[in-house]
Amino acid sequence: MIRLAALILALTPSAALACGAPVCLVDPASLSLTRIITFEDQRSGAGPGHNIDEVLPLLGATFGEHFAGQSVTARGAHDEIFGDAFSPLTLMAGPAGQNLSLVNFAGNTVLNGYGRAGFPKRDGQGEGAIAVLFDQDQSALAFDLRGGEDGAALVHFYRRDGSFIGPVAIQPTGEFAVAFLRSGGHADIAGFIVTNTDPQGLAMDSLRFGKPPDLS
Template sequence: MFRLAALFLALSPATAFACGQPVCLVDPDSLSLTKIITFEGERAGAGPGHNIDDVLPLQGATFGEHFAGQSVGARGPHDEVSGDAFAPLTMMAGRAGQNLSLVHFSGNTVLNGYGSAGFPKRDAQGEGAIAVLFDQDQSALAFDLRGGEDGAALVHFYRRDGSFIGPVPVQPTGEFAVAFLRSDGHADIAGFVLTNTDPQGLALDSLRFGKPPDMS
């Protein structure tokens, strides 16, 4: 009973208002999320991994580099995404060799974004943007960061109509889970873009999302 009460408290808008931002960085253990994408079972490889030059549709979400309407530039070897997204929010892949790869990493399969240096160069691996478009709008989500070396990451959240909800910085980066909760309780997160300036780049694993069923 205590665990259930704590869950409802963690998911309440009042808790999220404490951060003072549209989307709050929260304890991953405070969220009850019913769906997970692990990338296990997808074609992957060691080293630079299996190159993906198109969008990657999986059950519940589609992965790419940015959304239609946005531009992708470079900050050193890292991708920098700018501009407004078009409505409706539409996933776009990066240029050939500058999109995504699936890599075997420490016994798991993780998703890399590839930067402007291009696949399979080490200077590009993990330096690129990763965009996620959910099949259904969300109020909360979580994922694992892999390969971080005390750098910085930034997550930009968007609604289905392309409007910008807000940014959430994650710094320093490392090997840990991060979770995000909409501060007003609305389920209007249609997608996000993850970029980083980590010296070793970042990968994404174990994307969790989905509300618990309404038992009322």
């Protein structure tokens, strides 16, 4: 509880202003995001879930494992992503059985990355990288972490030309929402990758993004 309270304190808007990084963790409630992907309308299953060996295109964003130009290695059962992304930023799937799955978890459909153990092995579920490519560049986004057990996650952010914006660490992991805000309000987040070293792996739910319309 002490570590979770410290994380919540770190997610305040004032902490974002003072973080000094290209992308900052912020309070999810502080963002006005107009679009959401819940995965509820996609085919899924219990246990290991429904295996997805290709990139998963949904309205507003596409999901995969990494970006073209990068390599994927293993840190134990977990994926690690290395190298520069090519321009333009292009989403890639992992090998068969080591990409994604959609799982019914606690009444919701969540997205898993599958690690080197491969589908349908439990040791691979949630250990794989999840890469997301937006249809349009973003200045802020949020998503729900599912299944975290006090491990660690790392989110890497990229521009449309493949250049690296910066990383944001999340530790400890748990069952809560995380939100990210680009410094200076720059709307140049074309994509991101989530990796983790959580002992039980991590899943993603309810990706939120999209600016409110300018009515001025």
